[in-house]
Amino acid sequence: MCVAADWRRLYWWVVLQWVVGVATSGPCAQRCDCSPKLPLVDCSSQQLSAVPEGVPDATQVLNLTYNHLKTLSSRQFFSLRQLRELDLSANMLTVIEVEAFVGLQNLITLRLSRNRLKIIPVGAFSGLPNVQFLDISENEILVLLDDMFGEMPSLQKLEASENDLVFISNRAFSGLPNLLELRLERCNLTTVPSEAFSRLTGLQHLRFCRLGLTALPNNSFRQLQRLQDLHVSRCPWLHTLAVNSLIGLNLTSLTLSHCNLSAVPYAPLHHLVYLRYLDLSYNPITTVLSGLLGDLLRLQELHLVSTGLLHVESGAFRNLAFFRLLNVSDNRLVTLEESAFHAVGSLEVLRLDGNPLACDCRLLWVMRRRLRLRFAGHAPSCVSPVQVQGRMFQDFAESEVARTFTCRQARILTRKPQDVRSDEGHTVLFFCAADGDPAPSIIWLNPKRSVLTASGRIRVLPNGTLEVRYAQVQDSGYYLCIASNAAGNDSISVSLRVRGFPASSRNRSGSFFLDGWSFASGQTAVNGSQPFPFDVKTxxxxxxxxxxxxxxxxxxxxxxxxxxxxxxxQIKHTATIQFVPRSSASTTAGRSTVETGRFTMKLI
Known part of the structure; x- marks a missing residue:
């Protein structure tokens, strides 16, 4: 880091000054301590309410911490042209006037932390062409204004954490082409100031922590092409990353810890082919899926501490040929199988402590490599089986490893043949119970050898039983149950024959299809079955x-x-209807005579 290098140069320069006996010129300021040999003036903890007069012009380090300074006037330090470090931390500063630091052409470090600044006006940092480190943390700053740092072209590190920031203007970081590190922690920002960040084209390290972020939107850091280290942590409401939220970055280190991510953000990460360090600790992540981290070809370290991790799938770290450190401590892992890794030969450090580990054949690979693997001072211990409970991995002698870390092959207990003949529309059950150590998993394959799931008309129940509801003729065939664990597999085959009803009797049967209903030929029913029939009760x-x-x-x-x-x-309750009977009409001397009739009807 350039700032560190400059500090080393300053240190040796001061030592050289002491050796040759060069003293500061002039008397020392009142209530300050001036070293007779060094160009350093210490005025800390003197209850000063103003910058003291009489500070020697040749002073290079001025310490004004822990005083009662409230205001910095314009050209306050104009005579101290040799000053290289100025520390104004832990005062009561509320006002910094424009051009307060004019004249400090050689100043490298400026500290203004732990004051009461609410706003820093544009121009306050005028006349500081060589400042490389600026600390304005732990103030009450609400807004970073446009061009606020515009006259600090040499600034390399900006510490702006622990303020009341609610807004960063789009041009707040204009004029900082050499800024390498920016820290924004414990602020009130709820969104990523993407437009402001786009000005920092040379930024390499960004800490964006303890904020109220709820999501990282697309193109959050798109213009930061030189960014190497992104640290986003302690954002408890951050639950999602947009697919293109990290697009444009070429990171080597990424931390997304102490957030609310419920899964590894595979899609936003896949383009980070230069990433070497990834920390997803303290997120509610329970599973690492198979093969989805394979694009991170250079990944060397992965930290998943205290995430509630339950399972790392086989092939989870496939293609990670340089993978050397995995930290999954303080989780709920029962085991970690060798098949999860691309190759365990490159693995150097493995943290498994704090997990309820079952010491069986699945962890035998760890025991065999325990002399070459490092556990970083936290050796894992066994929780099961009972006979080795609480024993540390390094406590096992080589002679007892082979007989302790063992497994018993999966074995299906229900060997009785299950050949079922059923009428169409009935429900059929096939049983498949198994045991083994570790407990085996059970899968069912349909007659087309596709894996059946726990949903649909043909489904696998939690106890391993296969349920075929409303059996159809097309369901007929041989079904295969496979029980498997780390020690091996076992399987049985069952058969189902479904008898359909004749077409002439379908409408009179208890189960039938409605006439005139048809389904497109391309429609695929659940688990390969036909559409649901209707019964009389329904x-x-x-x-x-x-x-x-x-x-x-x-x-x-x-x-x-x-x-x-x-x-x-008012409603009328009766109605009179007048009518002309058809047979009453007559003609007399060319004239028509009509006899009318009338009746009264009561309305209800």
């Missing part, structure tokens, strides 16, 4: 429910009409 219930709904609607209409009519004033 149809009766559906018709009954529909009839009840109809009656309810009619009753509601009558009630509405009754109350509506009541609101329209």
């Amino acid at each position: 149809l009766v219930i559906a018709v009954t429910m529909g009839f009840l709904s109809f009656l309810s609607s009619v009753a509601l209409c009558f009630i509405f009409m009754f109350f509506w009519s009541q609101s329209k004033g």
Whole structure:
């Protein structure tokens, strides 16, 4: 780091000054301590309310910490042209006037932390062409204004953590082409100031921690092409990363810890082919999936500490040929199999401590390499089986490893033949119980040798039983149950024959398809089966429910009409109807004679 190199040069220069006996010129400022041999003036903890007068012009280091300074006036330090470090930390500063530091042409380090600054005006840092390190942390700054640091072209490190920042202007970092490191921690920012970051084209290290972020949107850091180290941590509401949130970056180190990520962000990471260090600790990540980290070809270290990790799938670290350190301590892992790695030959450090490890054949590879593997001072211990519970890995003698770290091959207990003949529409169960050490997993294959899942019409129940609901003719065939664990596999085959109903009797049977219903030939039913049939019970219930709904609607209409009519004033309860009977009409002398009739009807 360039700042560190400059500090070393300053240190040896001061030592040289002491050796040759060069003293500061002039008397020392009142209530300050001036070294007779060194160009250093210490005015700390003197309850000063203003910058003291009489500081020697040749002073190179001025310490004004822990005083009561409230204001820095314009040209406050104009005479101290040799000053290289100025420390104003832990004061009560609320105002820094424009051009307060004019004249400090040789200043390299400026510290303003632990004050009460709410805003720093544009121009306050004028006249500081050589400052490389600026610390404005632990203030009350609300906004970083446009061109705030515009006259500090040599600035390499900016510490702005622990402020009340709610907004960073788009041009706040303009004029900082050489800034290498930026720290923004414990602020009130809820979004990534992407436009402001785009000005920092030379930035290499960014710490973006303890913020109120809820997500990293696409193109959050797109212009930071030289960024090597991105540290985003302690953002408890950060639960998602957009697919292109890290696009444009060529990181070598990435930390996304103490957040709320529920899974490894495989998609946002896949293009980071130069990444060597990845820390996802303290996120609720329970599984590392197989093969999805393979694009991180140069990855050397992965940290997944205290994530609640339950399972690392086989092939999880495939293609990671340079993988040398894995830290999965303080999780809920029962085992970590060798098949998860591309090659364990490159692995140097393995942290497995703090997990409920089962010391069986799955961890035999760790025991065989325990003299070459380093556990970083935290050797793992066994939780099961009972006879080795609590024993550290290094406590096992070589002679007992082979007989202790063993497994018992999976064995299916239900060997009785299961050949079922069933009528169409019935439910069929096939049983497959197994034991072994470790406990075996059970999968079922259908007649087309596709794996069946826990959902659908044909499904695998949690106890390993295969359920075929509403059996169809097309379900007929041989099904295969496979029980497997680390020590081996076992399998059995069962058969199902489903008898369909004749076409002439389908409509009279308990199970039938509605006539006139058809399905597209390209439709794929669940687990390869046909569409669901209908039974009489289901149809009766559906018709009954529909009839009840109809009656309810009619009753509601009558009630509405009754109350509506009541609101329209006086209602006539009788009606008189006049009519002409067809047989009463006659013609007399060319004239028509019509006899009319009348009757009265009572309205209800």
